[in-house]
Amino acid sequence: MANPKRKTSKRRSANRRAANAFVAPQFATDPTDGTLFRPHRVNPKNGMYRGRQVLNVEV
Numbered sequence: 910m911a912n913p914k915r916k917t918s919k920r921r922s923a924n925r926r927a928a929n930a931f932v933a934p935q936f937a938t939d940p941t942d943g944t945l946f947r948p949h950r951v952n953p954k955n956g957m958y959r960g961r962q963v964l965n966v967e968v
Contacts, residue, residue, distance in 0.1 A: 936945040939952050946952040956964030 935948060937948040938945060939955070939957065941957060942955060944952060944954045951958045951963055956962055956966040
């Protein structure tokens with residue numbers, strides 16, 4: 910059975926655990942109506958993407 914040659918330091922194990930930390934989602938503001946939406950996605954409120962209408966959203 911394989912055994913580690915050296916002890917894993919506290920810093921190395923902490924860095925490994927930090928990679929699994931949850932990150933709050935980023936939001937972009939729509940310039941037309943100011944709603945928040947995920948970047949690089951269609952705005953679900955008004956159906957706009959990069960300044961043009963791509964979805965027909967019925968209000």
